[in-house]
Amino acid sequence: MPTNVYDPPALDKGTLRIIPIGGLGEIGRNMTYFEINGKILIVDCGVLFPEEHQPGVDLILPDFGPIKDRLDDVVGVMLTHGHEDHIGAVPYLLRLRNDIPLIGSGLTLALVEAKLKEHRIKPYSLTVKEGQKEQLGPFDLEFVAVNHSIPDALAVAIKTEAGTVLATGDFKMDQLPLDGRLTDLREFARLGKEGVDLFLVDSTNADVPGFTPLEASIGPVLDQVIARAPRRVIVASFSSHVHRVQQVLDAAHANGRRVAFLGRSMVRNMTIAADLGYLKVPDGVLVEYKKAKDIPDDKIVYMSTGSQGEPMAVLSRMANMDHAIEVGEGDTVILASSQIPGNENAIYRVIDGLTKLGANVVHKGNAKVHVSGHAAAGELLYCYNIIQPRNVLPVHGEYRHLVANAKLAIDTGVPEENTFLAEDGTVMDMRDGHVEVVGQLDIGFVYVDGSSVGEITDADLKDRRILGEEGFISIIVVVEAQTGKVIVGPEIHAKGFAEDDRVFDSVKPKIEQALADAARNGVRDSHALSQIVRRTVGRWVNTSYRRRPMIVPLVIEA
Amino acid sequence: MPTNVYDPPALDKGTLRIIPIGGLGEIGRNMTYFEINGKILIVDCGVLFPEEHQPGVDLILPDFGPIKDRLDDVVGVMLTHGHEDHIGAVPYLLRLRNDIPLIGSGLTLALVEAKLKEHRIKPYSLTVKEGQKEQLGPFDLEFVAVNHSIPDALAVAIKTEAGTVLATGDFKMDQLPLDGRLTDLREFARLGKEGVDLFLVDSTNADVPGFTPLEASIGPVLDQVIARAPRRVIVASFSSHVHRVQQVLDAAHANGRRVAFLGRSMVRNMTIAADLGYLKVPDGVLVEYKKAKDIPDDKIVYMSTGSQGEPMAVLSRMANMDHAIEVGEGDTVILASSQIPGNENAIYRVIDGLTKLGANVVHKGNAKVHVSGHAAAGELLYCYNIIQPRNVLPVHGEYRHLVANAKLAIDTGVPEENTFLAEDGTVMDMRDGHVEVVGQLDIGFVYVDGSSVGEITDADLKDRRILGEEGFISIIVVVEAQTGKVIVGPEIHAKGFAEDDRVFDSVKPKIEQALADAARNGVRDSHALSQIVRRTVGRWVNTSYRRRPMIVPLVIEA
Incomplete structure (x- = not known):
């Protein structure tokens, strides 16, 4: 999560605002926001796959917070290629407004449409090809072929009155690709000569020296x-x-x-x-x-x-x-x-x-049966030298990848102050080829689990981690509301705690004693009584077993 | 777990029995059992570190089952080197009998003793050096220097009237080691000439082609x-x-x-x-x-x-x-x-x-700041050719490593039928240089969690995985023992389930209905009532949320 959240100023006419919503500091849920003159363009809308500290989570979505009140201003979502980390969140975005136009290559849109069909959404889509130009409100888009581990990937040049952005999407520069479709360095050169004010570059392999094999x-x-x-x-x-x-x-x-x-x-x-x-x-x-x-x-x-x-x-x-x-x-x-x-x-x-x-x-450990889909450091250097961008924003990568990519840009002569190490939610404004960080939004993880979206909190995941590591012990006591006298229990049950339930026989008298003391002292509140039970059992289990399972006390008044 | 468990025959006098107790099919908890004429020698006694499907487990020990009734017959534990996966379980073994002699090099024993001190055990130990010979009952041991990622590692030749075993421990063959202490191929050659009937070889890097760098x-x-x-x-x-x-x-x-x-x-x-x-x-x-x-x-x-x-x-x-x-x-x-x-x-x-x-x-991803401690395939070939063992037992490795190592042995001319792909608990008998598989013991994982050893079962770990992925929902109902009438509840609580507890308002009437139906049908048994509650809530949560949390129903009779 960003540490220094602050609001950006209102956006002036003629200034382009860029916000990477996802994909920075993580490999996945790529999504970038562009706004000028009241209109918004989105590039990519992918999912992130959970790690082991996010148990039970199926998918992680970009945080749609920055656009959820501006959905009508979105002129389109440009999808660079058909991988899940670039298209997987489209169904969730279209649930918010199902007629947002999707723009992408033939294969990309075919894969998105197959996915949307499972969600019973039929999108408005516009198939484009490399070399093609399209206008979406204040954005003039030009599409450039790039080579990746899926066919038909596109980079996109976004021309606005504030200047030109070039976003690579995921890419590498295989010089003998199977389908003959090269990353089009001649087009990159032309765009570079015309002037690329901001270059968004795939960082995934920026820390890998040399060149990705064919x-x-x-x-x-x-x-x-x-x-x-x-x-x-x-x-x-x-x-x-x-x-x-x-x-x-x-x-x-x-x-x-x-x-x-x-x-x-x-x-x-x-x-x-x-x-x-x-x-x-x-x-x-x-x-x-x-x-x-x-x-x-x-x-x-x-x-x-x-x-x-x-x-x-x-x-x-x-x-x-x-x-x-x-x-x-x-x-x-x-x-x-x-x-x-x-x-x-x-x-x-x-x-x-x-x-x-x-x-x-x-497998790749004992034979050369895999090559990466991303440009390594050597390839990225070619790119920077061919394009000679004014400003660079490394994207698509964990922090070390972004840093390595920034270093490559600087090595080729991009001024350090024009090379932006941003995170999800960093707000950048561009005007006359000048880019400035003007804000930092609070961008969270949106977890999908089963059919629920965004309900799971980090506190829930912490509970799951404790439950998964240690199990739980539940203690149920039914007390008479008036007197605090124990009517039923303590009944103790455990799951994942891994000892026979009979071990609890030795703590039951301690609980009874603690509750009797509490009753004598006039404690009637069931929350307070629960806390007493929790402390009693927690101390016992820690001393006896050196473990910290979740303790779930329930004091019920009858 | 082994699939085809069967008991070995009684052991004849003059026959050597070999049982790898741990370390086959896993990288860790190395422990091998040798028995002849009623006496037992152990080589190594290490721990295995848990994987993500063994949540909350601190350590995994070898299964001491095969020796726990024979502790008095154990003449000693030879420790090849001081890594945790070879010495880490020694304190747990010495808890069973604290005067089992430990044999190892100076550094190995110093590290073991430091560890035992934390467990407040002072061992009987015998420090040995390469070149030294020691007799332990029917076992004549000779120690050979080997090079590894910790100093002072030893291979051990075990000479018995049934023949000679050579166990490498973990090793590689760095030809310019920092301390000048080479894996002693001249000694390996001498032992080979004298005749190595069974060769136990480190398999960790057997599937890595070539040679480990210096x-x-x-x-x-x-x-x-x-x-x-x-x-x-x-x-x-x-x-x-x-x-x-x-x-x-x-x-x-x-x-x-x-x-x-x-x-x-x-x-x-x-x-x-x-x-x-x-x-x-x-x-x-x-x-x-x-x-x-x-x-x-x-x-x-x-x-x-x-x-x-x-x-x-x-x-x-x-x-x-x-x-x-x-x-x-x-x-x-x-x-x-x-x-x-x-x-x-x-x-x-x-x-x-x-x-x-x-x-x-x-880090090793961007600079040459690490080399492995284990012999790669090229080194292992040297070994086999120098020793020319009659029989080979690849040890220390997951199954793919053992297979790769066996293949190397066969490539150098060891007959395929003399190359043993064993698992933990495979019982092998050797006599006159002939080795035969004669049994398969049931060898389990012994989990350490906090201060408890061997209490955690695989069922507990399964519970933990469910809890960790999905959380739980507990439902407490207090019923009148005579009538089955609900007195308190249903009280529903959840942890890690990640939805507001208010969502349960919609399932409560279903539970009440199900219990009322059960009461009408004369169901009084609290276990049967619990199952009814479990099914009702399980069906609801699966339909409403497409999730499968642990459902913990508690029907208490008052």
Whole structure:
């Protein structure tokens, strides 16, 4: 949370206000706010996945606070690409106003629309292409092709009377991309010459020295592994990574194998990608999962989800022998994917489970079967030198990534005072190519759990952490309202506390004593009596067990 | 847990029985059992650190089941080196019989004794050196120097009338170690020539191709970073990594800086290491922490704990501004350590926190400031070729590591049928150089939480996971024993459920209705009534919130 919250001034006509609402200090829930002359443009609207200190949380949304009273002023949401951390919160935004126009490339919008369909929302959308220009109120948008780990990603130049902003979205600069669609440095050069006043740059890999290897370097490895595989091959990757899947299809085809897609999101996304022509399916290579079992083991490749060790996904279920495909001796499993920090233990549990079943498991730890989707430091230096922006705002990254990216900008000659280390909610105003921080909003985490959005507080999560670490002990006492005399109880129950309930026999007399003392002293208030019970049990459990479970006392008056 | 548990036969005289009690299928709680002619030798007795699916657990011990009725037959515990995963469970074993002799090198025993002192146990111990031989009942032991990420590690050859076992302990083969103490391949060669019937080999890095880089390669990097640091330097590493600390001392000294140790275990271990001569402290380089603040910022290095992001350790507290040392602009923090899987998020939170405070954070992700302590595949191949063992038992590793290590053995010519992929509790008998699996014991996890040992069950941990993810809802109803009439309640309380308690107003009538129906049908049993309440609330919460908190119904008869 920001530490120094203060309100920005009213916005003058002709000044552009920029607020990163999400994605700074975190990898996820990317969302940036632009306002000029009373109109608002949003770039991206993604979700963040929870970490282990946010137990039970399904998703974390950007805090829509800064726009929730201004929804009618929003001229559109431009989506740079189709990853969850850039589009995942769109359904939640459209619940607030369902006719906000969405702007994005063909694949991006197809993925958003599939997602919105599940939420029963049909959006107003405008499909755009690189090279195209669109005007949305006071914003003139130009779209530039960028290369990423999903096809059809776009950077966007936002031209306003206050100056030009260029936002990369997520990108890298693969110089031999599978689809030939390069990050368009010639367009970056043109925009740079015309003058980029503020450059918003993907920071994810800014602290990785050198250059991200070619996506195409994975193909020969996949080919070799599949060629040598004696029986079935199961490849797991992200269900939106069309080019990775393309390489699996090609390697399977080259080795005379057919491919079946496994997992709901894999089937859905690849159907979309093939229909729109982003995935080139070699003739006859695909086979429906149901028919795949009739194909000999050495003629099939399963392309599945679950590369992050997600417990409910196909790969975990195979590792737990809870899937129709019974992995065994001679099978080969390839995790052609990254290991997102925090998922390592889950991923290794899956690898060990599959190994134990007899499979040969190939993963990024023992073979070159994954490359990142983000520009490393070397690539970012090219970008800065080609664009020569006046001001730089590193985005998309945890704090260390933003710092590393800022340093790269400064190394290429961007003045330090024009390089902004902001956080979610930092308010920046731009006019005549000059950018200034003018405020800091209080931006919170909005947790989704089940069907509830924004109800969970950090205090609830703290309770969950205590419950999860230590369990709880509940003590119920029914007292006579008039006299404070104990009628029923103390009844003591525990969950997750891990000792036999009989251990509580030794604390019951202490509770009875404490309540009797309280009654004698005229304490009648049930809250005060609860506190007495809590303290008595808390002291006992800490002394006897050196533990601090949650103590839940309930004194009921009858 | 093993799937195919079966009892081994009675052990014949002259046959050696080997049981890996811990450390197979996991990195930690290493413990191996050897028995011949009625006597038992234990090698190592370590702890395992819990993963995120074992919440609230402090430590996991080996299951002492196989020896708990045979304690008087134990002739000794040989400890290969002083890491927690090899010595950490010794206090718990000595609680069962406190005069079991401990055998190990000088540093190993000093570290064990410091630990035992905290448990108020004074052990019977025998300090040994490489080259030394000792007889313990039917076991003739020979100790061989090995190189690891802690000094004074030993392999042990166990000679019996059934044949010779060689156990490496944890090791690597640094060819230019800081202390000049090589893994003694000449001794390995001699033992190999004499005949090693069973070789127990560290598997931790068996799936890492090539060779572990030299520990000495880190020194120049530390030197360079410290030389360029404008203000304070804080280095974090494992508190037992004497050679890493040595290099920090040397680099500090070379740059005219003094060093203060920070963190209880760092101070304790380095005092021991210096006293015993394992740590060579350059004259006048050390300064007490209390006096360090009087030293100019560009003349001090703090050597601290907390490299794994442990919340209570020095480094985390600095990142949270909860430590007397206020990290700021110009300070340099070096994490000269690995990232143990599962700790990444915690480590990166610390890195981000320190970066945000203005520090330059150097870690293994952006500089060569860490090397592993374990032999990689290339080194293991040397070992197998030098020793040419008859039988191999890969130990110390998760299943994928054991498989990778077995493959290396087979590649060097060990027959596949002589290469054993065992798990904790696998019983192997050896006679005349022939090894056979003869049983599989049921080996469980023994959880330590607070002061309780072995009380926590997997069911408790499952409860904790549910509580931690979803919280709980408790419903208390007091009914009249005779009539089943509700006297008090339903009182509903929730923790971690994350909605206002008022939401329960809508389910109360459902509960009352369900209980009234039950009363009408003559249901009086409070357990049956509890189940009715549980089902009613469970169905409501699942439909209304799509969540599954723990439902804790309590029907009390008054």
